[in-house]
Amino acid sequence: MKNWVRANKGFLLFLMLFGIFRTAVADWNPIPSASMHPNLLEGDVVFVNRLAYxxxxxxTDIVISPTGEPQRGDIVTFSSPVNGTRLIKRVIALPGDRVEMRNEQLIINGQPAGYSTIGQxxxxxxxxxxxxxxRVDESLGQRSHAIQFLPQVKARRDFDAIVVPPGQYMMLGDNRDNSEDSRYIGLVPRALLIGRAERVLASADITGNWMPRTERFGMSLYPKQ
Structure with a gap:
């Protein structure tokens, strides 16, 4: 065994450095579910900037130093505060925000979000x-993004106003009626944030014919507003 380690120490060093890079600097995240439709599809692989925050x-989840502040509308990977599962959702409310939902409509700091129909x-x-x-376009202040409603599905479409405590964030899926998010798992502490999803690296139709969706390769997750 010692001889094998000695003979392959360069390769083992590479694996160690690669592991550190993936867990501390940059990562990629496969999308396994429909919770972020229509913006992320099953089979997308997204690039995650682990140094964004x-x-x-x-x-580990031990923070050495903050590097930036999450912004409303960011798509973020994080560890579930319930069971540690890695999730990807959108930041909806920031520390200090007063947020509520009435019949699917978000109200943040007294301002209702804007909605315009895209299509069915x-x-x-x-x-x-x-x-x-x-599918509708949801506007939260200066930023907007597409979301999706499923009227026939039983879902949590209302919640009473809460004020987000310091150091915590409200996360919602873009597929509002098919997402296990802060309505079910609670608010997400900053220490559990993994990184900011930036773009789609690659994509394949894993629920269909497994063909590459080349039109999604390199696609930014933040279209110009």
């Missing part, structure tokens, strides 16, 4: 089949 001790499509739900989906 914090420098952490590799392989269908969504395939396991165990249910194809159902109607409505």
């Amino acid at each position: 914090n420098v952490k001790v590799p392989l 499509t269908t969504e395939s739900i396991k165990g249910i089949g194809d159902i109607a989906a409505v």
Whole structure:
């Protein structure tokens, strides 16, 4: 064993440095579910900037130093405060924000979010089949993004006003009626943030024919406003 380690020490050093790079600097995140439709699809692989918010001790959630502040509208990977599962959602409310939801409409600091219809499509739900989906553009201050509603699905479409405590964030999925987010798992502490998702690196239709979706390669997750 010692001889094998000695003979392959360069390769082992590479693996160690690569692991540190992935856990401390930059990473990629496969998208396994529909919770971020229509912006992220199953089979997308997104680039995650791990230095966007914090420098952490590799392989831990121990923050060495903050590097930036999450902004409303950022797409963020984080560890679930319930079970540690890695999730990807959108930042909706920041520390100090007063936020509530009434019949799917967000109200942040007394200002209702703006909504304009993009169009209709269908969504395939396991165990249910194809159902109607409505896509709208949601405006939160100066930023806007597409989201999706599933009117036929039972979902949590209302919650009472809360004030987000210091150091915590509200995360929601863009596929509002098919997302396990802060409505179910609670607010997310800053220490559990992994990084900011920046763009789609590659994509394949894993729910269909497994063909590459080359039109999504390199696609930014933040279209110019």
